[in-house]
Amino acid sequence: MKQGILISLFFLIYVFNAYSQTNENFLKGLKFFSEKKFLMAISSFKKALEAGYQDPKLNFYLANAYVNNEEFDKAIEQYRVAYELADNQSFQGIIAHNMGYTYFLKKDFRRAIEFLNKAYQLDNKLVQAFWFKGMAYYRLKDKPNTIKEWEEYLVQAPNGRESDNIRKALMILKSENFDFGKDKLFPDEGGTNESGSKINVEPLIDIQGVLDEIKPVDKGKVSDEEMEEIEK
Known part of the structure; x- marks a missing residue:
């Protein structure tokens, strides 16, 4: 009897320690993400997943980190998991929005529109x-619908x-x-429009503090010591 209790107690301690470690990895990932150390964030989030930690926010933040690291297909995969696990409609809306924006970055504009529509519905x-x-x-050079969406x-x-x-x-x-062939509204198109007006566009909007602006230079914010940690 005592042996059975000890075995059960050992098992509970093991599970608790595993959960604590996993949760620690998740929190570490959030910290790295806020510091724009996206490779470190990805490493920590993946460790949390591998340890069995289940939370749609984990998949969501892992997807966000992948987006910032320009790994769009991996991001979409994790957004889909987060969407299926989420039990909050508002959170699902945010996930759908970020999926839409990720498709936008992939230049799959029709899929982007599909998920952005879904986001607003949710x-x-x-x-x-x-x-x-x-x-x-x-x-897509669709002037009427561009005007319609912006007026809305x-x-x-x-x-x-x-x-x-x-x-x-x-x-x-x-x-x-x-x-469309001559006038350029946005900096990434190159050139200027006839009026000389400039439209300021941030590459990625901030949704309730979970996403930040994508800057390729941020991908390099990893020290030698941190790279060793990633490779463990």
Whole structure:
């Protein structure tokens, strides 16, 4: 009897220690992510998964880290897992939004629009979905739908984060002489538009503090000691 209790107690201690270690890895991953040390974050999150820790936020943050490390297919895979595990509709909306934006980065603009639509259906506070849907339609050279999405953003959030950008863009798009081949609204297209107006576009918006701006230089923020930790 005592032996059975000891075995059970040992098992419980083992499980508790494994859980604690896993949770520690998750917290370490969040810290690395906030410091933009994305390789370190990925390593810690993967260790948490390997130890059996189950939480949709873990898959979600791992996906975010993959996005920032420009590993988009791996990110989408983890977003899908997080979406299936999530039991909160608002959280599912955020996941769908980030999936949509990841497809945007992959230049799969129609899939991006599909998931951005889903995001807004799940959480109508995600009005930035209209901004990015407009961006996707713009890349598809679909002027009417670009205007439609951006005008809806202004209806939903007249003083929103992207409202000034959208007003500038709409003024240019609605001009009779606008030409997708000549006029360039965004810096990554190269060139300038006829009016000389500039639209400031951040590569990745911040959704409730879980995503930050993608900067390739951040991928190198890993010391020699930290690289050794990754390789363990």
